[in-house]
Every structure is written in C-alpha cells, then in structure tokens.
Amino acid sequence: MSLHAAPLAGKVAIVTGSGRGLGFAYAAELARRGASVVINDVDAATADAAVAAIVADGGTAVAVIAPVGPTETAQQLVAAAVESFGRLDILVTNAGVLRDTVLWKMSDDDFDTVINVHLRGTFTCTREAVTYMRDNGIRGRIIAIGSPTGQRGNFGQTNYAAAKAGIVGMVRTWALELKRAGITANAVIPVAATAMTATVPYFAAAVEADAKGEAMPAFFRHDLGFGTSDDVAGLIAYLASDAAADVTGQAIGVGGDRLQLWSHPEPVVTAYRDGGWTYDALQESFGGELGGALETVGEQFPPLPADLQRPPA
Template identity: 45%
Template sequence: MSTTEQRVAIVTGAARGIGAATAVRLAREGRAVAVLDLDEASCADTVKKITEAGGTAIAVGCDVSDAAQVETAVGRVAEELGAPVILVNNAGVLRDNLLFKMSDSDWDTVIGVHLRGAFLMSRACQKYMVDAAFGRIVNLSSSSALGNRGQLNYSAAKAGLQGFTKTLAIELGKFGVTANAVAPGFIATDMTAATAERVGMGFEDFQEAAASQIPVRRVGQPDDIANAIAFFAGDAAGFVSGQIMYVAGGPLN
C-alpha cells in the first residue's frame, strides 16, 4: 500500500450531495475517510457505500461552527483512522433572503457554518499536516461568490472563502500543505432543490432553466465537483496552491 493509499481525509457536510460524492471518490482512490456532518446518523448511507465497496470510513457528528466540537471530532478521527492530512471544507447551509428581509440569524448561521467552520476545521487539522510535511485543504466556494440576488450572506461567505484559501496557501506552503478552492456553478443537490422551492418552481423546470444558460447545456452533478476536489487532494497537485477552480459548465461573466 502506498503512502497515498494510507492517507486520511475528512470531508465535512458529507451526508449527502457534493460531500457524499467526494467522500466516496476519495475512498475509491484509497483514502480512509471521515464522513462528517451535523448528525452522525445521517452519514450512515455514505459510510455504507464506502465500506461495501471495500473502503474505510467512519461517521462523525460535528457542528463545524463549534470550536469544542471540532477539536473533539478531529481528535477522534486522528485516534480511529490516523492523522487527517486531507481536509475538504464542504459543510454549508442556505438562509436566502433579500437584504431588508435578512435576519441577524440568517447572516450569522451562514457565515458561521461556511467561514467559521472552514477556519476551525483547518486550524484543527493543520497541525497534523505540518507534522506529516504533507497536507491538502480544499474549500468549497461557489459561483455565487461573484454575486447573486437573495444570497447576500452566502455570497459573502463564499467570496470570503476564496481569500481564506489564498492566505492558507501562503502561510502553509512551506510545510508541504496546499490550499485550493472549488467553486461550483449550478449543481443538482438537495440545496438547489430547496432554492427551487423557495422561488416557487418545480425542480425539473428549475434545472432546465439553469441548463439553458450554461454553455455545456446541462446542470452539474455532485460527481463533477468530486472530480475537481480529487485532483486538488492528490499528489499530482503538489505544485498547485491558492487557486480557485470554477466548475460551472463554462466561463462566468
């Protein structure tokens, strides 16, 4: 077994959608994967899919915006699987609204999960990466970082993650740790289904409308994002750091 096969990855928000697809993809490449989400029980399907295919995975419950829970969760992963040297900060929530309707809680919850969560998880994992002289941090940004009506909080969080990523790359590069971000466009997930419901559209119609504006004429799937994350998490990306990859089916204005 190579060192790559022995490496331990943590994927946050991995119970479903992009996170689940990423956990499965990394496991397929030989990583031992900690499938982390707010509710540990919700991770069971992802863990089962990995273990039934011969991989190694554990479910971990954690609120990534809570510092004590993060420290406990990362410590548990290190004890049960080994030092986590691959971190995918994917956990996210939506609290969409226009500015004049947005509550303090709407703002704080989204910033807390996306930005504070990525900060806490990265801080907790970096010591293991530095000790190993190897690390990969992949943050999930979004095309909404460029601005999107009704997503002031989400857009701010996703734009913030891009600056966060570039600064991590500068600070941690000398220790053999890279940091990059993947910025998805429209991906068919529970989250985009919730957006369709919010705007009063059926999800199929919502996807068709989105696909008509995408150069490749289809919406993205979770595996499309998992593919990009897997590249950044691998040995071949050792000279790639501080980059933002938009995976959106075409260029964005």
Template identity: 55%
Template sequence: MSAEDLTGRVAVVTGSGRGLGRAYAVALGRAGAAVVVNDVDTDSAEETAELVRAAGGRAAVVVAPVGPAETADRLVATAVSEFGRLDAMIANAGVLRDRVMWKATDEDFDLVVATHLRGSFTCGRAAANHFREAGEGGRIILIGSPAGQFGSFGQTAYAACKAGIVAMARTWSLELARAGVTVNAVIPTAMTEMTGTMPIYQEVYQRFLEGEPLPPVVRREHALGSPEDVAPLIVWLASDASSGITGQAIGLGGDRLTLYAHPAVLETRDADGGWTPDGIRQVWEAELSALAQPSGPTFAPQD
C-alpha cells in the first residue's frame, strides 16, 4: 500500500491558484491524481493546472469564490463530469484581514468566516453527500493553523475559524465513519509572503527569497520550510495508506511533523456542596494558577 501512488484518484483543492494550495495540487498530480483546481483568479488557476499536468496529473479548473453552496456543488460536479469520480476534498481556500479586535470591521470578520469556515463547511458537505451516495468512502482534508491551536494577536476571525475547522473535522470524523470517509485537519506552517511580514522572520525570509537555505533551527524548532514541504502530508492523507486515520489534527512544516492533542481536561478540584467566589480564588491562588497555560505561540531562538 503506497502512500505516494494516487493513480486513478480525483481530488479537489480549493484556493490552489498559489501558495500552499498550489503546492498541494501539484504534489497530488505528481502522485498520479487528477485535480480540480479552484481559485478566484483565472490566470493563477490556469497556471496551477498547467503545473499539475506537467507533473504528470490531469487537471480541470473552476474559477469561483469558495463559501457559497453553489461553488461547492460545482466543484464536486466538475470532478465527476471531467474525471468520473471524487476521492478527496481538500478545503484550503482562505483570506486574511488581520486587525486587532477593536479595529476589525463587520465586513472583515464576515469575509474571513465566509471563506474559511463556511467554505470548509459547504465544500465538506458537498463532498460528504457525494461520498455517501457513491458508497466508496473518501477523504475530507480541512486546513487549520497554529493560530487556531494557540491564538494569534490580530487574527480574531482567522484564529476562530481555524479552531472551528479542527472541531468540524473531529465532529465529521464521527458522523462519516460508517460511510468509510476519513476527515482530518492539516496544520501547515511554511515560509510564505504572510510569514515573511512577521518581524521575527523578515530577515530570514528575505534570504530565503534570495535562494539561501533556511537555517536548521527554523526548519525544525520553528517548523518552517517551503510550501512544498507541507504537501507530502496532503498526499498521504489522500491515499489508501491513511485509511485508518481520522479525526486528527496533524501539522507539517520544514522538517517537523506534529500530532496535536485534542482539548483535554487539565485539572479538576471538587468542593462539597459547590463553590463560592472566595473558594475559587483560594484554590486558584494556591494550586491552579501554576498550571494556567499561556496564549499564543512560542518561538525558539534562531541563533
């Protein structure tokens, strides 16, 4: 059972006109899959489709914004009409509108939610309906983020969506188990234009653009490489070799593969008859405060 042979398989990759989505689509094509490429920009989508074909795969293009149910239905219908089947839905499309909470507008919030969260829902639902009717199982791969695992300053909507996406993956893994459909969340980390705007990475990103290899500490401790470094996880999850894997949040970036924990109870205390505010204060100060967990990611030194 090879994790690298997707001959005869058909995948949809939303938001695959550039960046991580393009890397996923090309890697799937290289593994032998046919790919439905999706983006809102026609030129970018067509360019990705040509790269998929050059890698040895087949490709079709759907230019449409992700979020509306009509787009999701069209993506599934295109896979079936062009290639005869659908085996994997990779819901990757997203947008950013980064602002601190008190400066974020309703329009910013709604756009991020519509693309990331609603887009993952409508595409996942359309794929699930097809898989259940076809009766041959399938793969749904949702794309999360460390922001959804830890929180991220200035990314209220994005972090909330990415946390919700992981929760959807776990829920759908339960709902679709009898249909033989696996559902997992990928947590990608890569050195991209967005990452390069972070002060901690501006210098190393510029050197990366100039062709210098990323330092080992960045590839490992920071889990940052190229978008292509993330693609093997998508290929594996789309293959028969991952048939028993579902409901997981799995990260890949640079040299580091990460399995994320499910949220779990950290500690409990009981009080006969219930708690008073002062009782909570006392046990917090004496015992629980030392166990409190910080928000946000931590970064290893680069030198």
C-alpha cells in the first residue's frame, strides 16, 4: 500500500455485479482505498458474503439484491448509496451474463438477455448516477467494463461483442457530455482469469496456477497481459480517484503485467480517386494497396511454449 493509502476516503461507490469474481475484486479494492461501497448481485447469499468480507477487512459496504438492466434497479442502487452513505461519487458497471452460441443458433432471448444486462444496464445505471452527480455538484467517476471481444470480436459472441463495443461508444459520448460537470467516463478492458477463461484450454496453465495460489507463468502475465482479478482492481481505484480527473473518454486495457491504451478507431489507409470509386476501381484497389491493409478479426494469440501446453482432455 502506498503512502496515499486512502485516496478514496469519504467517497461512495456502486459496483454492479460485485458479489464475486472481477466485480468483487473491484469493490474490495475501492473499499481498501477508503470508499464506502454498494455491492450488487442477484443472489442474496453471494452479496451478503461479499459485504461480510469487505467489513472483515475493515471496509464499509451494503448490498442491493437486484438484476441490472431495469431503470428501477438503477434507481434502487443510487438510493441505497445516498441513504446508506449520504452521497455517490463512483459508479463501476460490471454486471454481465453470457449466452454464447453462433449467429445462426442465437435466439432472440440469447441476444436480448445479454444486451439488457450489459448495454442497457450500463446505460440505466449511468443515467441515474450522473443525474444525481450533476444535481449535487459532484465531480464523479463513471467506469464501465468492456472486453477484448468488444474491441476485436470473438466467435460465438455476437450479443456480447455488440454490448461491449456499444459500451465503449457510450463512454466516448459521455466523456463529451459530462466534461462541463467535471465527471469522467472511461472504459476498462480487463484480461483476467474468470469463470469464462477457465473453460479455454489455451489458458489452462495460468488458471491452474491461480487456483493453487501460485504465480502465473511469465508468458501469460507479460506476453499476453493475462492475470488475476486483483491485477485489474488497481486501475479501477485509480480511475475512481481525484488523481485521474484529467483521464476521460478512454478505453484502457489491463491484465497481468500489461497496461494498454486502446486507440479510438482511425483509418489505417486513406485513398482518393478523382470521380469517385467505381466497381472496377474498387476491385483493382482491394487487389492491391487496400487489400494488403485489411484488419484482422478476433484475438491473435501466439503459440503456447511447450512447457505450458496441456494434453487434450
């Protein structure tokens, strides 16, 4: 812990989806740094255990048991922060669900459920939070959780990719709209051992090490930027602090030993043609300069070192 051990003293945070996993790591770190925290989960026992763990560590927390997405939940969360702790300074929108399947098998419910929790939930909670912050002159912090899938796409995750890409788009817009009020809005792109990555054979050696309480191999932490939930939590606390008052509208990746500032989408090639672009001109260009500059899709992982490979299950 640094000399500035409690930079969030007197501040109040809401962390959605914080009963376990990454969300709990964020909430626990905010509490360690001095913030009072509203825990949120759909399961009462999970939320109560999270609150108990934070209190046992010397922090302050209360729980709201409700599904993220509806406006009523957003209102309940903000009300709990104000009624329990007197104010609201920080919102971390972490709640999420997965309904993975390929496009042609994805049902309306698969799509709508993921969009409702991730994208609509981020919108409704942020709208409620910033309304309170603006009305009360609080120079607050909005931290929305994105994903590499939203930046690059991932097989079987149409719904999740759409939601996470949309979150980053909203954050960029909010940074513009909230600047005058002194409220920052940023997206964090975490890469960490979770229930989802535990099912991916490529990460098996890292997940096994984490489960045993051992350090992950350097290949994962350094080369891939893949680490633990706690490796992400420090960035959450920093962005929530007064020290980050000038950081807004950013998509910031973090995992293991790696930190990344993601660029806003920019053209990789710009070409001009007098008279415009005909079919024949496009065919010629995509067979040449433009074709050689096409972007990749999906995450591009290097081969695993031999000592980290695991035999097929």
